[in-house]
Amino acid sequence: MRLAFWLAFSSFHFMVNLSMTSRERLLAAMQHQPVDHIPCSFMMFKGLWSRSNTYLEFIQKQMELGLDVCVELPPRQPGIVSDSYNLHGLPVKYHDAVTVEEWKESQPDSRWPILIKEYNTPGGCLRVEVNKDSEWPYGDHVPFLDDYVINRSRKFLIEEYSDLEALQYLLVPPGAEEVVDFKQDSQTAIDFAREHDLLLSGGWGVGADLIGWIFGLENMIFAAYDQAGLIKDLLGIIDRWNRSRMKVVLEAGVDLYIKRAWYENCDFWTPDKWREFIFPILKSDVELAHQRGALFGYLITSRCMPLLEMIAEAGVDVVIGVDPRVWDLKRAKEILSGEVCLWGGVNGHLTIEQGTPEAVSEEVHDVLKLFGGSSGFILSPVDNVRILNEVSETNIQILIHEWNKSYSQ
Numbered sequence: 001m002r003l004a005f006w007l008a009f010s011s012f013h014f015m016v017n018l019s020m021t022s023r024e025r026l027l028a029a030m031q032h033q034p035v036d037h038i039p040c041s042f043m044m045f046k047g048l049w050s051r052s053n054t055y056l057e058f059i060q061k062q063m064e065l066g067l068d069v070c071v072e073l074p075p076r077q078p079g080i081v082s083d084s085y086n087l088h089g090l091p092v093k094y095h096d097a098v099t100v101e102e103w104k105e106s107q108p109d110s111r112w113p114i115l116i117k118e119y120n121t122p123g124g125c126l127r128v129e130v131n132k133d134s135e136w137p138y139g140d141h142v143p144f145l146d147d148y149v150i151n152r153s154r155k156f157l158i159e160e161y162s163d164l165e166a167l168q169y170l171l172v173p174p175g176a177e178e179v180v181d182f183k184q185d186s187q188t189a190i191d192f193a194r195e196h197d198l199l200l201s202g203g204w205g206v207g208a209d210l211i212g213w214i215f216g217l218e219n220m221i222f223a224a225y226d227q228a229g230l231i232k233d234l235l236g237i238i239d240r241w242n243r244s245r246m247k248v249v250l251e252a253g254v255d256l257y258i259k260r261a262w263y264e265n266c267d268f269w270t271p272d273k274w275r276e277f278i279f280p281i282l283k284s285d286v287e288l289a290h291q292r293g294a295l296f297g298y299l300i301t302s303r304c305m306p307l308l309e310m311i312a313e314a315g316v317d318v319v320i321g322v323d324p325r326v327w328d329l330k331r332a333k334e335i336l337s338g339e340v341c342l343w344g345g346v347n348g349h350l351t352i353e354q355g356t357p358e359a360v361s362e363e364v365h366d367v368l369k370l371f372g373g374s375s376g377f378i379l380s381p382v383d384n385v386r387i388l389n390e391v392s393e394t395n396i397q398i399l400i401h402e403w404n405k406s407y408s409q
Contacts, residue, residue: 021197022068027255030295030318030341032376037407038368039068040379040400041199043299043320043343047388052078056192063196065400068378071193073186073202073252084145086213087260088204090182090245092144095169097122104132104140114154117142123165128214129155144170145213157214161230167214168237173244186252202249204299205259207281210238212263220263224273231277239281243288250292257289258297258320265303271310279310286315297343301383302326312339323347323382324363329370341376348381352395360395364402372406379403 020028025039045062052058055075062069074090084092094100099120104113112131119126130142131152142149158167174182193200211220211234223231250257264278282298289296298311301321305328311319312335319336322329322344332342345367346352351360364379371377381399385392 023193023197023199023255026068026070026199026378027295029375029378030256030297032338032341035375038371038377038379038403040403041068041070041343042385043380043382044384046384046386047392048385049078051388054078055189059189059192059198063198065396066404067400068199070199070201070256071189073189073200073249073254074182075186075189083143085143086147087145087206087210089202090174090178090248092170093172093174093178094119095121095172098169102140102142110154115140115142119157119166119170121166121169123167123169124163126157126163126166126170127155128153128157145210147213150212150217153216156216156219158234159215161227161233164230164233164237167234171237171241173241174248179248182248183252190252199256200252200254201256201258201297202252202254202294203246203258203260203297205242205246205257205285207235207238207242207259207261207264208268208278209260209263211235217263217268221268224269224277235277235281239284243285246285246288247292250289250294254294256297256318257285257294258299259285261298261300265300266306267303271306274307275310279314282311282316283314286317290315299383301344305331308332308335308340312336316340318343318378320344321383324367325350329367333370337374337376341378342371343378343380344382345371345377345379346381346399348383348385352381352385352399353387353392355395357394357398360398361402364399368403368406 019036025035026041028035029039042062048061049058052061055077058078059069059071072088076088082091100117102115102117104115106113110131112133115130115132117128128142128149130149131154133152136152137148190200208220215234220231246257264274269278286296295317296315297318297320298316299320301323303326318341320343322332322342324345325347329345336342346363351363367379385396
């Protein structure tokens with residue numbers, strides 16, 4: 001089944017006479033211009049990525065499936081997990097004066113061993129304490145920016161206003177050496193994208209998601225009301241750091257800049273608070289991307305229907321992560337039609353990884369029927385296909401078949 005899966009579609013892309021290149025199709029869709037057919041580009045494809053030896057092999061395998069592939073900068077090589085693994089993009093560098101200590105303790109009030117990490121900076125010491133439970137994947141190490149830290153922290157890195165000075169020594173803008181490394185690491189991927197006319201994307205930017213990693217999501221919710229000044233200053237530090245990284249990526253000539261915003265939805269922000277805290281920064285990010293000739297993608301997968309009009313007002317070009325299980329797709333299309341492209345339409349975990357072929361076919365058929373005949377939509381599982389086995393490989397085959405059928409008839 002697995003061999004047949006990869007071979008069955010490896011030649012399909014070359015059997016169909018397409019009038020647009022993959023890059024042209026994606027750019028047209030995101031700008032609401034006519035397309036020869038709806039593009040299909042997987043947001044994330046960890047299952048395939050983990051089976052690839054290099055990043056370019058990962059890209060080539062997607063091309064063989066006939067997908068509209070995005071080449072992401074900087075490229076992430078398979079199997080490498082960094083200290084800021086959940087934040088794609090440039091490596092995170094500390095100030096040269098920062099030293100780090102880590103150790104493990106046992107305490108009577110804790111069911112699990114406690115991992116402790118201290119960052120000693122010229123602005124003070126920052127300390128994080130994490131319960132090392134049975135699902136902790138990092139041994140005795142505590143990464144800096146990672147989702148696993150959020151619900152296991154006994155003490156978050158940032159607790160009060162006085163911690164912000166030290167934080168700035170951990171969020172240091174890229175230096176000349178990092179910029180040179182980025183350019184060297186990215187050049188092969190850039191050349192490959194240009195040779196095959198593939199869309200070049202870059203990022204990821206970050207805002208409130210980083211607050212979740214270092215301050216805690218519940219703390220963020222309450223502090224937006226009780227300590228608004230702290231949250232605004234924290235977001236300001238993150239924003240200045242993020243924009244310094246953003247400029248480096250934009251200078252590489254990417255077509256699309258992506259900002260992750262999983263923790264910028266209505267699970268954590270009311271629409272009023274979102275406008276107060278998130279909107280001004282998002283609007284500035286979009287303006288910077290547009291000034292540098294790139295489109296702007298906002299990666300937010302749930303609980304954002306009340307935010308859609310403000311997202312459009314901010315100038316976002318494409319919302320990435322349109323999950324049919326949690327979005328009202330018809331309403332989203334009505335609100336954003338002609339203004340913001342929608343990227344998604346199929347649930348990755350429940351439908352692709354666990355669903356029946358009939359369920360996949362129905363979900364793909366329904367979303368293509370809704371968006372067929374119009375631009376402003378990109379088909380993808382949301383937000384990832386992490387597992388490749390007989391079920392998921394069959395379902396990916398069904399998804400691609402239904403997509404191909406929609407424009408080849």
